Amino acid sequence: MGHAYGRMKKMSDMAAFSFRVEDMATLEDSFLADLDDLSDNEAELDESDGDDAKKDEEDIDMDMADLETLNYDDLDSVSKLQKSQRYLDIMQKVEEALGKESDGTEKGTVLEDDPEYKLIVDCNQLSVDIENEIAIVHNFIRDKYRLKFQELESLVNHPIDYARVVKKIGNETDLTLVDLEGLLPSAIIMVVSVTALTTKGSPLPEDVLHKTLEACDRALDLDSARKKVLDFVESKMGSIAPNLSAIVGSAVAAKLMGTAGGLSALAKMPACNVQVLGHKRKNLAGFSSATSQLRVGYLEQTEIFQSTPPALKSRAGRILAAKSTLAARVDATRGDPSGTNGKALREEIRKKIEKWQEPPPARQPKPLPVPDSEPKKRRGGRRLRKMKERYAVTDMRKLANRMAFGTPEESSLGDGLGEGYGMLGQAGSNRLRISSVPSKLKINPTIAKKLKERNYAGGATTSGLTSSLAFTPVQGIELCNPQQALGLGSGTQSTYFSESGTFSKLKKI
Amino acid sequence: MESVLLPTLTKKEEIDRIINNTIDKVLVLRFGRTSDENCLLLDDILEKSARDVSKFATVALVDVDSDQVQVYVNYFDITLFPSTVFFFNAHHMKLDSGTADHTKWVGKFHEKQDFIDVVEVIFRGAMKGKMIVHCPLPPERIPKFQLLYKDV
Numbered sequence: 001m002g003h004a005y006g007r008m009k010k011m012s013d014m015a016a017f018s019f020r021v022e023d024m025a026t027l028e029d030s031f032l033a034d035l036d037d038l039s040d041n042e043a044e045l046d047e048s049d050g051d052d053a054k055k056d057e058e059d060i061d062m063d064m065a066d067l068e069t070l071n072y073d074d075l076d077s078v079s080k081l082q083k084s085q086r087y088l089d090i091m092q093k094v095e096e097a098l099g100k101e102s103d104g105t106e107k108g109t110v111l112e113d114d115p116e117y118k119l120i121v122d123c124n125q126l127s128v129d130i131e132n133e134i135a136i137v138h139n140f141i142r143d144k145y146r147l148k149f150q151e152l153e154s155l156v157n158h159p160i161d162y163a164r165v166v167k168k169i170g171n172e173t174d175l176t177l178v179d180l181e182g183l184l185p186s187a188i189i190m191v192v193s194v195t196a197l198t199t200k201g202s203p204l205p206e207d208v209l210h211k212t213l214e215a216c217d218r219a220l221d222l223d224s225a226r227k228k229v230l231d232f233v234e235s236k237m238g239s240i241a242p243n244l245s246a247i248v249g250s251a252v253a254a255k256l257m258g259t260a261g262g263l264s265a266l267a268k269m270p271a272c273n274v275q276v277l278g279h280k281r282k283n284l285a286g287f288s289s290a291t292s293q294l295r296v297g298y299l300e301q302t303e304i305f306q307s308t309p310p311a312l313k314s315r316a317g318r319i320l321a322a323k324s325t326l327a328a329r330v331d332a333t334r335g336d337p338s339g340t341n342g343k344a345l346r347e348e349i350r351k352k353i354e355k356w357q358e359p360p361p362a363r364q365p366k367p368l369p370v371p372d373s374e375p376k377k378r379r380g381g382r383r384l385r386k387m388k389e390r391y392a393v394t395d396m397r398k399l400a401n402r403m404a405f406g407t408p409e410e411s412s413l414g415d416g417l418g419e420g421y422g423m424l425g426q427a428g429s430n431r432l433r434i435s436s437v438p439s440k441l442k443i444n445p446t447i448a449k450k451l452k453e454r455n456y457a458g459g460a461t462t463s464g465l466t467s468s469l470a471f472t473p474v475q476g477i478e479l480c481n482p483q484q485a486l487g488l489g490s491g492t493q494s495t496y497f498s499e500s501g502t503f504s505k506l507k508k509i
Numbered sequence: 510m511e512s513v514l515l516p517t518l519t520k521k522e523e524i525d526r527i528i529n530n531t532i533d534k535v536l537v538l539r540f541g542r543t544s545d546e547n548c549l550l551l552d553d554i555l556e557k558s559a560r561d562v563s564k565f566a567t568v569a570l571v572d573v574d575s576d577q578v579q580v581y582v583n584y585f586d587i588t589l590f591p592s593t594v595f596f597f598n599a600h601h602m603k604l605d606s607g608t609a610d611h612t613k614w615v616g617k618f619h620e621k622q623d624f625i626d627v628v629e630v631i632f633r634g635a636m637k638g639k640m641i642v643h644c645p646l647p648p649e650r651i652p653k654f655q656l657l658y659k660d661v
Contacts, residue, residue, distance in 0.1 A: 367563045371629050372636065 079140070079218060081133040090126050091225060093119055094232045120240050120257075123229045127258040130226040134159050137219045141166055144212045148201040155192055156184065157281055163219040165192075166212065171203045230254050238339075243327035246342025247349070248302045248320065255298045256324075267325070267332035274328075275299060275321035299324070304349060312356050316349075323349055390442040399423045515556055515568050519575040527569055528599050535566040535602070535632050540573050540582065541591030548591040551617040558621045566628045589615050589654055595628075597635035604631065606644035606651045616652030623650055 081087050097119065138159035145152065145166050156162045164183050172178050175196040180189045204212065234254035237245045241263055245253040259277050260266035266274065278297030296317040299305055308316040323345040330341050400422040403409055410425065412418035443451075518524050518538075528536060539555060541548035552570065559568045571578055573590060581587075585594055593614040595602040603611040604627065618624040626645050634642035644651065 365560065368561045368565075368625070370565045371633050 079133055079137050079215075081129060082218065082222065087126065087129075090119075090122050091228075094123065094229055098228070098232050098235075116236065117240060120233055120236055121262050123233050124258050124260075124262045127226050127229050127233075128261050130222050130229070131259075134219055134222050134226075137215050137222065138162060141212055141215045141219065144204070144208055144215070146201075147208075148204050149196065149199050150201055151195045151199055152192065155188060155195065160219065160223045163216040163223075167216040167220075170213070171209050173203060230258055233258060241328065241331040242339030243330045243336055243342030243345070244324055246339045247324050247327050247346045248299065248304075252298050252302050255301075256328075259298070263328065264332045267329040269325065271318075271322045271325040274325050275317055304346075304353070308353055309357070312353065315356065316353055319349055319352060386440075389440040392441075394439070394441065396424060515552070515559060515570050517570045517572055519572050519578065521577040521580060524571065524578070524581060527567070528596055531567050531596070532598060534597075535562075535628055535635065536596040537566060537568045537628065538571055538594045538596070539569070539591055540571045540578075540585070540587050540594065542573050545590055547617050551591045551593070554618050554621050554624055558624050561621075562625055562628050565632050585613060587613065591615075591617065595631050597631065600635075600640070602631050602635055603641040604644055605641060606646065607648055608651065608653065611641060615654050619646075619650045 097116075141163060142153050148171070149169070152165065153162065156165055161184060165180065168180060168183065169175070169178050173196075175193045180192065183189075184192070231254075233240075234250045237250035237253050237257075241253055241257065244256075248256070256274065256277055257263055257266055260269060260274075269277075276295050276297045277299075279295065280297075294300070294314060294317065296305065296313075299317055299320050302320060304320060305313065305316055327342045327345055330336050335341070400420070402423045403420070404423060404426065408416075410421045412421070516527075518527065524538070537555070539548075539551060541551070543549065543552075555568050555570075562568075571581070573582055573587070585592070587594075594612070595604065595614075601612070604614060605611050606614065608615070614627070618627075623646055630642050630645050
């Protein structure tokens with residue numbers, strides 16, 4: 001019996017995996033254990049009606065096709081915790097301890113020997129177990145209630161809320177008769193009522209309904225038991241983990257310890273895990289998830305976190321997690337029973353948050369730089385080279401600048417007047433091949449237009465109205481235009497139909 | 510706006526010390542008294558631009574009514590107040606602003622920028638090794654005064 005319960009516990013771990021951040025080691029162990037258990041399945045649990053119960057919990061994570069195998073009937077086959085001896089023992093001790101005053105000073109040098117500490121450790125473990133148990137019961141309720149109202153499970157995520165809602169609704173089809181005030185936020189109530197109108201479920205048969213309600217009661221009982229246990233732990237927190245409770249407060253410290261599964265377990269966790277312990281998956285109901293990205297769990301409820309301005313909340317969460325992890329480590333080794341370390345850490349956190357909120361120092365006008373101390377930054381590169389090309393000295397100009405020795409230079413107006421031609425046009429200076437690289441020189445736009453026009457007269461794509469014929473009164477039609485040779489162009493070639501012509505008169509309206 | 514008051518010097522040792530200790534920076538010494546209106550205007554401009562030129566100049570005020578300072582007053586032949594004398598590395602810098610007296614600047618500056626320009630020109634000239642520099646200001650911005658020679 002006890003042996004079977006032991007196995008039950010590991011499987012319940014695995015079942016609850018999808019709901020909570022858990023220690024990876026137990027998952028591996030539970031996989032290994034399950035491999036053993038599969039063969040021993042029927043031999044062990046023959047008192048349960050639904051002998052598919054064990055397998056069901058293994059498959060819980062996903063086989064929707066096996067829907068019929070998940071119809072186990074008996075709640076007790078699913079959730080055994082409340083009947084177990086361990087549970088009853090611990091609950092009894094907690095009731096006792098809550099009743100009487102604590103004796104305080106009786107602490108052993110080693111934390112682990114203290115009987116109260118043992119109780120706390122057991123309580124922590126129990127609270128984790130209760131959570132897992134609640135998850136299992138939640139699954140049970142969900143599977144039964146799915147026939148009635150399938151969408152409810154995705155609208156109400158939290159197991160206890162779900163149980164309360166199911167209890168309230170019962171077998172009712174018309175949700176206007178059901179008052180969900182106080183159980184859920186009003187937005188969710190609205191969505192639930194609307195979805196209930198279009199749900200394709202049907203009311204449950206009487207016995208199924210009875211079982212479901214029983215399961216709901218069981219879940220709520222478990223929840224209240226867990227609360228009791230956590231309250232007890234919280235009241236003892238000051239003596240168990242003084243440094244941690246100095247930083248985050250005893251309620252949050254108890255919750256953290258409870259979820260982690262003990263003080264040493266909490267101490268072994270890295271700070272990033274401590275930060276998200278207890279993080280609830282919120283139901284978005286169509287709202288964007290881009291706004292509330294805060295990754296904080298129970299630490300959200302600490303006084304320090306609540307009092308920081310929203311802009312600094314993510315940084316505050318991180319520093320809280322880091323320092324509380326340090327404090328938990330101090331407490332796990334019982335390094336500082338008085339809690340001064342915790343107080344110092346709390347002070348440090350407070351100072352840091354204050355510093356973040358300081359306005360930046362006022363800008364002083366910069367003094368002028370020392371004259372001539374900074375050399376001019378000359379730029380180089382492709383862009384500058386391309387720009388310089390436009391004003392570069394061309395080969396023609398270079399030739400014109402050069403002069404031959406002993407020979408007088410030719411000039412534009414002759415006799416030394418006008419511009420000198422230099423080596424330009426001298427015999428022997430012409431190149432055999434003329435490379436046609438398009439000149440990158442900067443040209444005056446009006447001159448550029450004239451050049452373009454001249455080129456068009458001999459180009460392949462001339463307009464249909466230009467002609468290389470010349471109509472003269474004396475010779476009639478000429479094939480080549482003599483005026484063109486002179487460079488004057490045909491008098492009949494009007495600029496009206498010119499390719500490169502523009503509007504001659506532009507007036508702004 | 511930070512306005513640390515410019516140091517006012519009253520003793521000969523202080524003046525000596527500041528002249529010798531200002532290295533690679535122009536030293537601007539204003540000789541004047543605080544009761545004079547022109548002096549106050551000049552002081553205002555000096556204070557405002559002291560931070561801006563702080564990388565290449567130091568500004569100090571000398572109170573001309575103190576008796577230890579009269580040595581310098583006679584040495585530099587200061588008769589009109591306020592007068593500003595420029596030094597660089599303990600060497601007296603001269604400024605040709607079109608007036609008769611090149612050894613000092615007499616009167617106030619029209620604007621903060623004028624003062625900064627003058628100091629910059631002095632700095633550049635001094636770094637090149639010149640002893641006298643030409644004033645960059647247009648003549649209308651330069652206060653005119655009459656040099657009295659033996660009360661003539």
